[in-house]
Amino acid sequence: MLGRTLREVSAALKQGQVTPTELCQRCLSLIKKTKFLNAYITVSEEVALKQAEESEKRYKKGLSLGDLDGIPVAVKDNFSTAGIETTCASNMLKGYVPPYNATVVQKLLDQGALLMGKTNLDEFAMGSGSTDGIFGPVKNPWSYSKQYREKRKQKSHGENEDSDWLITGGSSGGSAAAVSAFTCFAALGSDTGGSTRNPAAHCGVVGLKPSYGLVSRHGLIPLVNSMDVPGTLTRCVDDAATVLGILAGHDPKDSTTIQDPVKPFTLPSLTDVSKLCIGIPKEYLTPALSSEVRSLWSKAANLFESEGAKVIEVSLPHTSYSIVCYHVLCTSEVASNMARFDGLEYGHRCDTDVSTEAMYAATRREGFNDVKL
Amino acid sequence: MATPMLRWCCPGRRWIFAGIGGGSRHGRGVPTGSTSSGKRGQSSVAQQPLITAQKPRKGEREWAAVVGLEIHAQIASNSKLFSGSQVDFAAPPNSLVSFFDASLPGTLPVLNRRCVEAAVMTGLALDCHINRKSLFDRKHYFYADLPAGYQITQQRLPIAVNGSLAYSVCVGQRWSQMVTRTVGVKQIQLEQDSGKSLHDNLRSQTLIDLNRAGVGLLEVVLEPDMSCGEEAAAAIRELQLILQALGTSQANMAEGQLRVDANISVHHPGEPLGVRTEVKNLNSARFLAKAIDYEIQRQISELENGGKILNETRSFDYKLGCTVPMRDKEGKQDYRFMPEPNLPPLLLYDSGSLPTGADPQQVIDIDQLREQLPELPRVTREKLVRQYGMRPEHSFALLNEVGLLEFFQNVMKETRAEPKKVTSWVLNTFLGFLKQQNLAVSESPVTPSALAELLDLLDRKAISSSAAKQVFEELWRSKGKTPAQMVAEKQLELMQDAEALELLCRSTLETHPQVVTDVKKGNPRAINKLIGLVRRATLGRADPTVIKEVLERQLSS
Numbered sequence: 048m049l050g051r052t053l054r055e056v057s058a059a060l061k062q063g064q065v066t067p068t069e070l071c072q073r074c075l076s077l078i079k080k081t082k083f084l085n086a087y088i089t090v091s092e093e094v095a096l097k098q099a100e101e102s103e104k105r106y107k108k109g110l111s112l113g114d115l116d117g118i119p120v121a122v123k124d125n126f127s128t129a130g131i132e133t134t135c136a137s138n139m140l141k142g143y144v145p146p147y148n149a150t151v152v153q154k155l156l157d158q159g160a161l162l163m164g165k166t167n168l169d170e171f172a173m174g175s176g177s178t179d180g181i182f183g184p185v186k187n188p189w190s191y192s193k194q195y196r197e198k199r200k201q202k203s204h205g206e207n208e209d210s211d212w213l214i215t216g217g218s219s220g221g222s223a224a225a226v227s228a229f230t231c232f233a234a235l236g237s238d239t240g241g242s243t244r245n246p247a248a249h250c251g252v253v254g255l256k257p258s259y260g261l262v263s264r265h266g267l268i269p270l271v272n273s274m275d276v277p278g279t280l281t282r283c284v285d286d287a288a289t290v291l292g293i294l295a296g297h298d299p300k301d302s303t304t305i306q307d308p309v310k311p312f313t314l315p316s317l318t319d320v321s322k323l324c325i326g327i328p329k330e331y332l333t334p335a336l337s338s339e340v341r342s343l344w345s346k347a348a349n350l351f352e353s354e355g356a357k358v359i360e361v362s363l364p365h366t367s368y369s370i371v372c373y374h375v376l377c378t379s380e381v382a383s384n385m386a387r388f389d390g391l392e393y394g395h396r397c398d399t400d401v402s403t404e405a406m407y408a409a410t411r412r413e414g415f416n417d418v419k420l
Numbered sequence: 421m422a423t424p425m426l427r428w429c430c431p432g433r434r435w436i437f438a439g440i441g442g443g444s445r446h447g448r449g450v451p452t453g454s455t456s457s458g459k460r461g462q463s464s465v466a467q468q469p470l471i472t473a474q475k476p477r478k479g480e481r482e483w484a485a486v487v488g489l490e491i492h493a494q495i496a497s498n499s500k501l502f503s504g505s506q507v508d509f510a511a512p513p514n515s516l517v518s519f520f521d522a523s524l525p526g527t528l529p530v531l532n533r534r535c536v537e538a539a540v541m542t543g544l545a546l547d548c549h550i551n552r553k554s555l556f557d558r559k560h561y562f563y564a565d566l567p568a569g570y571q572i573t574q575q576r577l578p579i580a581v582n583g584s585l586a587y588s589v590c591v592g593q594r595w596s597q598m599v600t601r602t603v604g605v606k607q608i609q610l611e612q613d614s615g616k617s618l619h620d621n622l623r624s625q626t627l628i629d630l631n632r633a634g635v636g637l638l639e640v641v642l643e644p645d646m647s648c649g650e651e652a653a654a655a656i657r658e659l660q661l662i663l664q665a666l667g668t669s670q671a672n673m674a675e676g677q678l679r680v681d682a683n684i685s686v687h688h689p690g691e692p693l694g695v696r697t698e699v700k701n702l703n704s705a706r707f708l709a710k711a712i713d714y715e716i717q718r719q720i721s722e723l724e725n726g727g728k729i730l731n732e733t734r735s736f737d738y739k740l741g742c743t744v745p746m747r748d749k750e751g752k753q754d755y756r757f758m759p760e761p762n763l764p765p766l767l768l769y770d771s772g773s774l775p776t777g778a779d780p781q782q783v784i785d786i787d788q789l790r791e792q793l794p795e796l797p798r799v800t801r802e803k804l805v806r807q808y809g810m811r812p813e814h815s816f817a818l819l820n821e822v823g824l825l826e827f828f829q830n831v832m833k834e835t836r837a838e839p840k841k842v843t844s845w846v847l848n849t850f851l852g853f854l855k856q857q858n859l860a861v862s863e864s865p866v867t868p869s870a871l872a873e874l875l876d877l878l879d880r881k882a883i884s885s886s887a888a889k890q891v892f893e894e895l896w897r898s899k900g901k902t903p904a905q906m907v908a909e910k911q912l913e914l915m916q917d918a919e920a921l922e923l924l925c926r927s928t929l930e931t932h933p934q935v936v937t938d939v940k941k942g943n944p945r946a947i948n949k950l951i952g953l954v955r956r957a958t959l960g961r962a963d964p965t966v967i968k969e970v971l972e973r974q975l976s977s
Contacts, residue, residue, distance in 0.1 A: 126526075127524075127525070127526045135525075140525070145524065145525075145526070146519065146524070147519055147524075149526060264526075264528065265526065265527070265528050266526040266527075267526055268525040268526045269525070269526070271761075272761035272762050273761035299530065300528060300530060301528050301762075302528065302529065302530055302531065302762060302763055302764060303528075303761075303762060303763075303764060379756075379758055380758070380761065382756075383558055383560060383569075383570060383756075383758055385569075386560060386562070386568065386569025386570055387523040387525065387567060387568045387569050388525075389562070389564075389569065391564060391567065391628070392522045392523060392524070392567055392630075393522070393524065400624075400625070403563075403564050403626065404562075407562055
């Protein structure tokens with residue numbers, strides 16, 4: 048049951064094949080079993096069970112809220128969750144319990160989703176490995192797959208098994224691992240420079256970064272305000288569409304969301320690709336690209352072409368400037384967004400009280416980690 | 421509390437060089453070095469320096485001062501600039517703080533429509549060009565009362581630019597010598613206010629109240645077109661009146677709704693501008709001119725003694741009456757300005773450019789706001805002068821006190837007395853009593869109706885003017901009785917019986933032959949003695965002018 052897609056499980060719930068409480072308990076038990084993955088920072092067991100109870104009542108009455116009612120989900124720990132600790136994997140926010148829900152979290156809860164917990168990440172979402180948080184790295188579930196274990200046996204010369212594991216990618220590694228390990232059916236990540244897509248690829252799940260402005264950032268603790276987007280991690284593309292349909296839309300609390308109305312949608316089943324024109328950007332065929340990735344890419348392109356789609360080369364000429372621009376914008380906005388962490392109103396505060404400046408300096412030194420860009 | 425009256429400008433300030441009357445140097449116009457860009461504003465009188473200075477002593481060169489102002493006015497709105505928490509001056513500490521105001525991570529700014537309208541209205545009233553597109557920026561610095569570590573402001577492209585503010589100052593010794601000056605308005609921008617820090621030195625701690633954090637401010641930057649404290653004070657006063665008339669800010673300096681920083685420098689006329697200092701913490705209308713003049717004098721003294729002026733920030737110490745350097749503002753701050761990524765550009769429309777089908781709640785039409793602008797003080801004053809033949813300086817005085825104009829107009833509605841009489845009574849007697857007891861117009865024990873009734877009695881010559889003053893004083897002290905009742909009680913009615921008066925005069929003349937002789941001898945003061953005698957005889961109920969008339973007639977016959 049836990050290995051099914053979101054839509055399959057949703058159907059099962061509606062048909063009464065499984066109850067939300069059963070589903071919840073199974074997920075909770077699997078979370079405990081897979082604790083070594085370190086995917087979760089906080090497991091909100093009581094909250095989830097209570098939500099399951101309410102979902103069950105709704106299903107009994109035949110009044111389910113929709114596709115997400117009773118579905119276990121996980122949320123990256125840089126989304127504000129009311130009453131549940133939100134740390135961003137940093138000492139700066141250890142013990143910080145927000146008084147409000149992020150808009151996207153609220154939308155999930157309004158649909159009846161069960162919040163299993165807050166997932167691990169790179170500190171403040173800065174990183175691409177999910178290795179730099181204060182709660183330790185997230186381990187890729189595929190580290191424990193048959194294939195990898197066999198590979199390891201061949202290589203190992205009595206090495207400690209514990210130290211040989213694969214990263215999840217990042218920064219939304221916890222969310223990707225949570226979905227990949229079947230502990231939930233969908234998870235929220237955030238994407239600034241690939242932080243949802245990267246771990247999705249590493250963990251073998253579908254990561255979607257919606258277009259900027261489509262999904263509200265209210266409640267997402269920001270890294271780069273002009274690039275951040277809440278992202279989704281799911282086990283298949285249809286699930287991603289389901290979740291996006293619920294999350295997307297204008298939010299008056301976020302002035303950068305588009306005003307146009309958005310409605311939930313289902314993806315059409317694509318059987319005829321003859322009208323598709325697919326572009327392969329030539330600037331991305333760099334020498335540094337690994338041969339495995341290159342061959343997979345070619346495989347996909349060939350697949351489409353053989354089924355009748357048009358596959359052509361295109362150019363994205365500004366690619367070479369993108370990383371430089373990203374770094375300038377990223378460092379500026381990060382410095383700006385981190386300026387609020389001074390221990391005065393919330394979060395970690397040091398013991399020094401000699402002067403404001405001394406307090407700020409000590410708090411920030413103690414709260415922040417080294418940044419590895 | 422009554423506001424200070426306009427004082428005459430820059431008496432005897434030696435830095436103002438000769439112009440009117442002095443004639444030793446041909447006026448070069450305003451001694452500012454003309455750093456202001458854009459329009460200079462046309463005043464009704466050619467821009468001339470103020471009063472004639474004492475002629476400079478031998479070997480001394482003259483000085484000219486340049487004063488620019490940055491004014492922060494709190495916008496009168498229900499909620500803050502970017503969040504929904506309320507705006508209230510006297511609320512308990514930290515009771516009006518939303519998540520955004522406290523800089524909780526993940527919160528985002530949402531622009532307040534009323535604040536934008538206030539900025540546009542103020543821009544229109546100051547003849548500014550309203551930018552159809554303006555941008556928001558972050559200005560970073562670390563301070564405990566700035567929770568986010570940055571202030572959202574408009575540095576690159578503010579909402580309004582290139583306007584002008586006309587104000588009036590008294591020149592010369594007499595009140596009636598008023599001239600209009602203009603100062604350029606460089607720009608108006610929207611920005612957030614910070615919280616309040618209260619330093620508790622006893623316990624070595626600082627207490628932070630965030631009620632004010634995030635309140636909308638209009639920053640109005642005035643070009644350095646002013647040359648002394650009085651001009652600056654007059655300009656500020658007029659700006660206050662405009663903001664109050666528009667309703668965009670209550671502009672009460674005592675409550676911190678209007679704060680002024682001054683940029684001051686001195687130089688010799690004809691030479692480049694001097695190094696300027698910034699004087700902050702000018703939060704009192706009374707001390708504004710004083711502080712600026714002090715700083716000008718300080719700079720002059722410093723330079724004349726061979727010293728240098730540092731480009732520093734100073735604050736005005738009210739107790740000592742001088743400017744002092746501010747410690748933590750030494751050196752230039754790098755504010756690391758950055759576009760505010762959470763706010764898209766602010767787009768404003770006019771009736772020609774309004775997008776079709778636009779939700780009226782989501783767009784601002786500048787033309788509509790222009791049509792709805794209330795009457796500006798300048799126009800109100802002009803109307804008073806036209807309608808009542810009032811002297812300009814009186815129109816200023818009427819507008820200078822909260823509620824005074826309304827009081828005046830209410831009296832006018834109910835009395836038949838001449839406007840000149842009413843004006844005089846309101847500005848001299850009524851206002852005099854208010855000031856003496858430090859009351860606001862709203863706290864006056866005398867109502868407009870009561871004063872109107874009193875003036876009617878006077879107009880009908882039912883009482884003398886001294887009797888009227890007596891009644892007024894009585895009205896002020898005790899309530900409940902109308903002027904007519906008081907007049908009857910105290911028997912203050914003017915004697916109407918002409919014959920009785922004639923008899924009294926004649927009998928007085930007969931009983932005081934010595935005084936009569938004095939008068940006939942040509943002693944000018946003797947007649948007053950006679951008048952006094954008659955007055956006493958009439959128990960003060962005869963008009964002294966009438967008595968004099970009768971006596972003179974009787975004496976000459």
